[in-house]
Amino acid sequence: xxxxxxxxxxxxxxxxxxxxxxxxxxxxxxxxxxxxxxxxxxxxxxxxxxxxxxxxxxxxxxxxxxxxxxxxxxxxxxxxxxxxxxxxxxxxxxxxxxxxxxxxxxxxxxxxxxxxxxxxxxxxxxxxxxxxxxxxxxxxxxxxxxxxxxxxxxxxxxxxxxxxxxxxxxxxxxxxxxxxxxxxxxxxxxxxxxxxxxxxxxxxxxxxxxxxxxxxxxxxxxx
Amino acid sequence: xxxxxxxxxxxxxxxxxxxxxxxxxxxxxxxxxxxxxxxxxxxxxxxxxxxxxxxxxxxxxxxxxxxxxxxxxxxxxxxxxxxxxxxxxxxxxxxxxxxxxxxxxxxxxxxxxxxxxxxxxxxxxxxxxxxxxxxxxxxxxxxxxxxxxxxxxxxxxxxxxxxxxxxxxxxxxxxxxxxxxxxxxxxxxxxxxxxxxxxxxxxxxxxxxxxxxxxxxxxxxxxxxxxxxxxxxxxxxxxxxxxxxxxxxxxxxxxxxxxxxxxxxxxxxxxxxxxxxxxxxxxxxxxxxxxxxxxxxxxxxxxxxxxxxxxxxxxxxxxxxxxxxxxxxxxxxxxxxxxxxxxxxxxxxxxxxxxxxxxxxxxxxxx
Numbered sequence: 001x002x003x004x005x006x007x008x009x010x011x012x013x014x015x016x017x018x019x020x021x022x023x024x025x026x027x028x029x030x031x032x033x034x035x036x037x038x039x040x041x042x043x044x045x046x047x048x049x050x051x052x053x054x055x056x057x058x059x060x061x062x063x064x065x066x067x068x069x070x071x072x073x074x075x076x077x078x079x080x081x082x083x084x085x086x087x088x089x090x091x092x093x094x095x096x097x098x099x100x101x102x103x104x105x106x107x108x109x110x111x112x113x114x115x116x117x118x119x120x121x122x123x124x125x126x127x128x129x130x131x132x133x134x135x136x137x138x139x140x141x142x143x144x145x146x147x148x149x150x151x152x153x154x155x156x157x158x159x160x161x162x163x164x165x166x167x168x169x170x171x172x173x174x175x176x177x178x179x180x181x182x183x184x185x186x187x188x189x190x191x192x193x194x195x196x197x198x199x200x201x202x203x204x205x206x207x208x209x210x211x212x213x214x215x216x217x218x219x220x221x222x223x
Numbered sequence: 224x225x226x227x228x229x230x231x232x233x234x235x236x237x238x239x240x241x242x243x244x245x246x247x248x249x250x251x252x253x254x255x256x257x258x259x260x261x262x263x264x265x266x267x268x269x270x271x272x273x274x275x276x277x278x279x280x281x282x283x284x285x286x287x288x289x290x291x292x293x294x295x296x297x298x299x300x301x302x303x304x305x306x307x308x309x310x311x312x313x314x315x316x317x318x319x320x321x322x323x324x325x326x327x328x329x330x331x332x333x334x335x336x337x338x339x340x341x342x343x344x345x346x347x348x349x350x351x352x353x354x355x356x357x358x359x360x361x362x363x364x365x366x367x368x369x370x371x372x373x374x375x376x377x378x379x380x381x382x383x384x385x386x387x388x389x390x391x392x393x394x395x396x397x398x399x400x401x402x403x404x405x406x407x408x409x410x411x412x413x414x415x416x417x418x419x420x421x422x423x424x425x426x427x428x429x430x431x432x433x434x435x436x437x438x439x440x441x442x443x444x445x446x447x448x449x450x451x452x453x454x455x456x457x458x459x460x461x462x463x464x465x466x467x468x469x470x471x472x473x474x475x476x477x478x479x480x481x482x483x484x485x486x487x488x489x490x491x492x493x494x495x496x497x498x499x500x501x502x503x504x505x506x507x508x509x510x511x512x513x514x515x516x517x518x519x520x521x522x523x524x525x526x527x528x529x530x531x532x533x534x535x536x537x538x539x540x541x542x543x544x545x546x547x548x549x550x551x552x553x554x555x556x557x558x559x560x561x562x563x564x565x566x567x568x569x570x571x572x573x574x575x576x577x578x579x580x581x582x583x584x585x586x587x588x589x590x
Binding site: 066087203 | 380382384414415416417418419441443444485487505506507508509510511512
């Protein structure tokens with residue numbers, strides 16, 4: 001039997017996956033292309049020291065919080081929604097986008113009426129509820145799992161809370177941004193126990209990733 | 224009918240068979256270690272006045288309790304933790320006793336808090352409180368007892384991280400932060416969000432201070448951490464915190480438990496509650512801290528009797544889960560051999576024989 005991998009790293013599939021794997025490649029941790037195209041969910045890197053889990057973005061903080069994965073890469077948006085109890089030592093800089101409240105232009109002009117319940121469609125129920133409650137606006141959350149814009153277009157909800165990268169989808173559907181809740185970038189998260197129990201290996205990765213990130217042209221980080 | 228009978232409310236559990244045996248054995252082992260260090264067990268009520276817990280743990284924590292109204296119309300709460308109950312007892316009933324007072328407890332606590340990481344709304348805490356001494360030997364004692372407990376129950380791969388709130392407070396005192404800002408900063412430090420921390424500090428201090436501050440929050444390790452911390456801070460509060468850490472760590476080295484202990488200067492989680500040394504227990508296979516403890520010199524004065532105190536607790540549910548998954552754990556109960564007795568027609572004979580076997584210490588099962 002070969003040596004067990006030292007660390008398990010959960011990567012959010014989709015939007016952030018390529019950038020995340022590229023970043024690890026730059027610090028010498030790479031997984032073979034054939035492993036990526038296969039449907040395997042758990043792949044070992046070429047050194048045999050790291051295993052990667054490719055999971056849905058929202059599951060990354062879950063795997064890391066429970067310690068099934070020691071490290072994870074996912075967006076800040078996902079972390080805000082999950083409120084997972086993990087360390088978040090590195091802003092990886094890529095995958096920049098923002099969580100916004102959006103709606104039709106007439107909704108924007110009216111603003112929120114603090115005595116009328118706001119109907120909000122979103123994939124981020126916790127973040128959305130928190131945003132409106134903080135402003136004293138009663139809120140009804142409609143949880144959707146995709147194409148949230150449609151809810152506003154068809155009048156299912158007065159506004160939506162969603163992630164916006166370029167703003168194209170909003171624009172194409174005649175919606176405008178009402179407010180930015182938060183900016184989001186990809187983050188490295190670390191399980192609290194692994195941070196201590198596998199200190200040398202975890203610190204090694206954090207430091208080499210940090211070194212690579214700070215080398216990068218600052219314009220790609222600062223919007 | 225049958226489906227509603229089978230339904231269990233979320234957050235509670237029924238435990239049986241081997242798991243019960245394991246839990247009881249762990250509990251006995253831990254409590255006997257406590258007794259060996261002269262901690263006497265205190266049995267506490269399952270519920271008490273809700274105000275009491277707000278006084279002990281702060282309003283925010285007290286809001287997570289299960290509350291109900293007593294016959295006298297007063298608001299009661301299921302205990303969300305044990306320390307407030309212990310503190311109140313010491314403040315009201317043990318005033319004449321000569322300090323230090325050493326007390327231990329074991330029992331279920333109840334929190335209306337999203338179940339995380341396998342912890343339910345109801346979970347079992349075992350812990351101790353050392354009250355009335357502000358000397359470092361009290362902190363050291365609690366730490367040493369914690370290590371013995373973990374070793375006794377058969378845990379091998381564990382780390383206790385040692386921190387000190389004074390270290391952090393010494394630095395923060397010089398920044399003029401309001402309460403909300405302090406909380407925000409503490410959260411950033413707790414999550415080790417260094418980039419955000421640096422950003423957050425920009426309005427308050429210069430770049431050099433920020434850099435060393437961010438460095439400090441990630442300082443984790445053995446003795447070398449102490450040296451580095453000394454090089455980075457000069458204020459007296461922080462320096463005396465480092466002295467405390469060094470003195471405790473030195474003892475840990477001398478008695479050979481330093482392998483299990485890491486110094487973590489970035490531990491800012493319990494800053495409202497703890498006043499001195501703090502520690503957290505991490506074990507391989509568990510995603511979050513198995514237990515925690517530290518010095519809380521402020522709490523007793525909330526109950527009208529200022530007294531220094533230090534204590535720690537561990538979560539039995541997590542400990543049992545960990546040990547159950549380790550086949551080599553020495554607490555795995557061995558199946559006891561039992562004698563099967565057929566009830567037959569002569570019940571007198573059967574029970575006479577059963578009693579004889581029982582008197583000889585044998586296990587019996589009447590079929």
